[in-house]
Amino acid sequence: MGLSVTNTLTGEREAFEPADDGEVLLYVCGLTVSDDAHLGHARLWFHADVLHRWLDWLGYDVRHVENVTDVNEKIAARVGEREGWETEADVARHFTREVLADMRGLNLKRAAVYPRVSEHIPEIVALVERLIEAGHAYETNGSVYFDVTSFEGYGGLSNQDPGELEADEAAALAEKRHPADFALWKAGGVGADAVREHRKHDHGGDLPSGRTWESPWGEGRPGWHIECSAMSTTHLGDGLDVHMGGRDLVFPHHENEIAQSEAATGGTFARYWLHSGLLETGEDKMSSSLGNFFAVEDALEEFGVNVVRTFYLGARYRGDQAFSEAAIAEAEERWERLERAYETAAEACDSVDARAKATDDDLRTAVDDAHGAFVTAMNDDLNVREAFGALLDLGTAVNRHVERVDAADGGNADAYDYPGLRRAVETFETFGGDVFGLELGRRAGGDAELVGDLADLVLDVREAERAAGNYERADRLRDDLEALGLSVEDGEDGPEVRFD
RNA sequence: GCCAAGGUGGCAGAGUUCGGUCAUACGCAUCUCCCUGCAGAGGAGAACCACGCCGGUUCAAAUCCGGCCCUUGGCUCCA
Numbered sequence: 201m202g203l204s205v206t207n208t209l210t211g212e213r214e215a216f217e218p219a220d221d222g223e224v225l226l227y228v229c230g231l232t233v234s235d236d237a238h239l240g241h242a243r244l245w246f247h248a249d250v251l252h253r254w255l256d257w258l259g260y261d262v263r264h265v266e267n268v269t270d271v272n273e274k275i276a277a278r279v280g281e282r283e284g285w286e287t288e289a290d291v292a293r294h295f296t297r298e299v300l301a302d303m304r305g306l307n308l309k310r311a312a313v314y315p316r317v318s319e320h321i322p323e324i325v326a327l328v329e330r331l332i333e334a335g336h337a338y339e340t341n342g343s344v345y346f347d348v349t350s351f352e353g354y355g356g357l358s359n360q361d362p363g364e365l366e367a368d369e370a371a372a373l374a375e376k377r378h379p380a381d382f383a384l385w386k387a388g389g390v391g392a393d394a395v396r397e398h399r400k401h402d403h404g405g406d407l408p409s410g411r412t413w414e415s416p417w418g419e420g421r422p423g424w425h426i427e428c429s430a431m432s433t434t435h436l437g438d439g440l441d442v443h444m445g446g447r448d449l450v451f452p453h454h455e456n457e458i459a460q461s462e463a464a465t466g467g468t469f470a471r472y473w474l475h476s477g478l479l480e481t482g483e484d485k486m487s488s489s490l491g492n493f494f495a496v497e498d499a500l501e502e503f504g505v506n507v508v509r510t511f512y513l514g515a516r517y518r519g520d521q522a523f524s525e526a527a528i529a530e531a532e533e534r535w536e537r538l539e540r541a542y543e544t545a546a547e548a549c550d551s552v553d554a555r556a557k558a559t560d561d562d563l564r565t566a567v568d569d570a571h572g573a574f575v576t577a578m579n580d581d582l583n584v585r586e587a588f589g590a591l592l593d594l595g596t597a598v599n600r601h602v603e604r605v606d607a608a609d610g611g612n613a614d615a616y617d618y619p620g621l622r623r624a625v626e627t628f629e630t631f632g633g634d635v636f637g638l639e640l641g642r643r644a645g646g647d648a649e650l651v652g653d654l655a656d657l658v659l660d661v662r663e664a665e666r667a668a669g670n671y672e673r674a675d676r677l678r679d680d681l682e683a684l685g686l687s688v689e690d691g692e693d694g695p696e697v698r699f700d
Numbered sequence: 701g702c703c704a705a706g707g708u709g710g711c712a713g714a715g716u717u718c719g720g721u722c723a724u725a726c727g728c729a730u731c732u733c734c735c736u737g738c739a740g741a742g743g744a745g746a747a748c749c750a751c752g753c754c755g756g757u758u759c760a761a762a763u764c765c766g767g768c769c770c771u772u773g774g775c776u777c778c779a
Contacts, residue, residue, distance in 0.1 A: 201702030211704090212718050231779070244779045273777070318767090359703055382776055394777095446779030447705070447739090453777075476707080478773065514727080515713065519706080520772070526711060530728050531747085537727080538739070566740075577714095586714060587724030596743090603743050607735090671737060689741055 203258065203579045206518055208450060209357060209478030213581060218441045219471065224255050225436045227267040227470070228311070229428060229445035229453070233295035234274035236495045237302050239477040239508075240446075246509065247476050247517035247582070248444050249308040253635045254578050258308075265435045266311040267428060269295055271421060276390045277398035280566065289318065290411045302496040303554040307637045309506050315431040316382060316602050320414045323430040324422045327464060328384045328415075338465040340375040342418040344389030348380045351459045357473065358451035364516065382417075382456050384425040385415060408579050425456035429469075433461065443470035447477055477520040503528055510535040513584045513636060528667050534588065537636070541595025542628040542640045548602050552616040560604075560617040566597030567623045574631050584636075589630055598624050655686050655697040662688075 203216040218224045230247040231241055248266070255262045266356075270292035278291045285291045298622040316323075328344050331337040336350045348354045348362050355361055362380040389409030396407070412419045426576035432440055436555065438461075445454060454473065499508050511531035515521040574591035577583040598621070605615045633640045658677055678688045687698045 206717090208704095229779070232777085237779090241779050268779090355703090358774080361702080380776080387778095444779095446773095447772055448778060449702075450775085451774055456776080475705095476779070478779075480772075519713090522712070524712090526728075530712065534727055536741090544742085581717095583714075585712095585726065587726095589714085592726060599742055600744095603735095607743090666737080669737085675738075687740075690736080690739085 203254070205472055205474055205580075205581050208454075208475050209471075214427070218260065218359055219439065222259070222261055224260045224262045224442065225440040226252065226255075226262055226264045226425075226442045226444070227428075227436060228264070228316070229443070229449055230268050231299055232269040232272045232274065233299055234272055234278065235290050235295065236497065237299050237417045238494045238692065239496060239499055240494045242302065242499075242508075243415050243479050243512055243517075243521065244444065244446050244476045245303060245308055246306065246512045249306075249637060250513075250517075250635070251280075251444070251474070251582060251583060252309050253440070253637060254582065255527070257630075257635055263436060264309070265310040265313045265315065265432065267431050268314050268316050269424075269427060270296055270316045271411065271427075272424075273390045273394045273410065276408050277395045279408035279410075280406075288408065292316075292318070298497070302500070305500045305505060306496065306508065307639070309495045309637070313435050314403060315435055317427045317431070318411070320431050320434060321422065323434050325413075325415050326428050327426060327430045327433070327460070327655075330464050331384065331460065333460065334463060336459075337384055338377065339417050339531070342420060343383060344377055344385040344417055344423075345376050345381040346384055346456065346463075347377060347458060348382075348459065349378055351463045353457065354380075354459050357455050360455065361452055382425060382452060383387065384426045384460070385417060385420050385423060387418060387420045388412065389419075425453055426460055427462040428453070428457050431465070433465075438465040438469075439467050440470050441473060442472045443602055444474045444476070445699055447475040450475060466606065471566045472516070476517045477515075479520045481524070484517075493658060506535050506539070507531050509637055510538075510588070511669050513588045515585060516583055518583070519580070534592065538591055538632060538638070541592075541598050542625070544602055545598045545624045546641060547630065548598075548616050549615075549618065549621045549625055551613045552618045552621070553614055553615050556614040556616060556618050558605075558615045558617050563597055563601040563617050563620040563624070566594055567620060567627055570594035570597075571627055571631075574627075578635070587631070588636070591628065594624055594627060620628065655681060659688065659695045 204213050205216050205251075206212070207214045212573070217276065226248070228244070231237060233635075245266075250259055252262050252264050270289070275291050275295070276288040276306075278326065279285055281291075285294065296316070328337060331346065332339065332344065335347075337346050338346050339345075362378065389412050391409075392407050395409070410421060412421055432443075442456070458469050501510075507528065511523075511528055512521075514527065514531060514534070521527075570590045570593055573593070574587045577586035577590060582588070601617065601620070603611075605612070628640055632638045658681060662674045662677040665671075681688055689696050689698060
């Protein structure tokens with residue numbers, strides 16, 4: 201069985217088949233760069249990343265485009281807030297840089313293109329002109345609106361009935377023919393009211409009005425929805441396979457994208473619409489101390505990329521997920537359990553004589569089971585938690601095997617099942633590393649090595665103290681190391697440090 | 701008001717597409733034992749406990765049908 205996904209278009213589970221065998225065109229509704237990204241935004245990026253990685257593993261050639269909205273009222277509203285934020289472009293540049301850095305920090309596979317709205321104005325204008333020519337849009341006072349009544353099937357994605365939508369404000373209605381019509385192009389700059397509404401705090405000075413561009417209809421700014429239609433067509437062509445975004449964007453944004461794109465091309469815009477659920481934070485869970493960690497940057501700093509990714513792996517993309525201290529603690533436990541099992545397998549592998557003949561059917565069965573369970577879970581609408589569980593089950597099997605050998609033969613390396621362990625390691629690396637993007641076994645090198653060596657020096661001292669029976673002093677050394685983020689574990693072959 | 705998603709054990713979160721194999725996955729939390737100077741990690745085992753409410757279909761429902769309640773998101777520039 202191949203991959204199946206829940207398509208918002210039909211509301212049903214469907215077998216995934218890209219239009220072109222072997223190639224998948226993936227478009228992700230990225231982010232409006234008006235503020236630092238938080239873990240809720242990153243949840244979408246993460247699941248798009250896992251989808252990308254899983255499609256890679258399935259053998260598809262993935263073309264991944266993730267947009268950056270750098271023209272927006274909220275961005276304009278922040279002009280002047282800080283030194284150097286003289287224009288909307290300045291503010292956008294700042295947050296674009298931050299967001300892309302966050303994405304790197306999250307260990308996301310790079311998209312092929314991160315298109316910016318500001319760099320696609322000609323394409324946007326051309327698309328709007330095309331819609332006017334086709335009779336799907338009209339101009340009023342220098343603004344252009346999409347005529348929803350001209351597009352049959354409007355509301356199909358979100359099941360909205362244009363007639364049922366709440367009436368718009370009278371002012372806007374004056375320019376629109378139908379309350380549900382939406383702007384493709386807005387005349388002039390950002391209005392003062394909008395700026396005031398989006399300003400976090402009043403810092404005086406003239407109200408900024410944002411950037412404007414020349415167009416056949418005069419100076420103005422592009423509408424919100426048109427950008428995605430223009431940019432996806434520019435970089436992926438008229439039809440794409442997967443369009444991903446947050447569930448809060450289904451209406452109006454994605455609905456309008458479909459209307460614009462399909463009205464212009466006459467074809468199907470996106471064949472699969474995947475929507476990720478939201479990150480929930482109950483007020484009891486969102487203590488003020490936790491509030492700080494909410495930005496992606498802070499979360500990465502506080503928990504590390506592997507714990508953050510493991511947290512996201514705790515729930516499927518399409519449902520909501522609860523964020524809390526307990527949830528992060530659980531992610532820590534799960535990540536460490538996986539990492540330890542991986543290292544146990546890798547170390548046992550390294551220690552064994554390659555010609556060792558021992559086999560452990562239980563271990564080999566466990567590897568096969570884990571492999572099969574992982575693939576099944578991922579193909580089942582990207583059930584990442586179940587898939588993670590398969591890796592943890594394999595971890596238990598590895599630990600059991602090593603424990604058994606150590607207990608029976610006093611740690612005789614030749615009693616390890618070398619091929620079995622090897623396959624376990626490969627499974628961890630392929631699925632945990634390549635597909636989940638976790639840093640298994642990539643700790644070596646650079647500062648980490650130096651720190652490890654220094655820690656070993658401290659441990660030598662501690663061993664001497666322990667041998668002399670000075671446990672109090674030995675424990676203090678261990679505590680001190682732990683305070684620095686290095687945990688110490690005494691095992692068969694002496695103490696070992698682990699980076700938390 | 702309208703549209704959508706969802707309501708599962710102490711927590712978190714699968715299972716609901718195709719009704720039985722689900723007294724219930726993976727993990728966290730609890731307890732016991734092994735290991736152990738202690739702790740941690742690991743192994744073995746135990747206990748505990750849920751399918752929002754009401755009704756219907758069925759030999760059988762978390763899973764299908766109807767009604768109700770509640771939560772969240774959206775209703776034009778928020779992932």
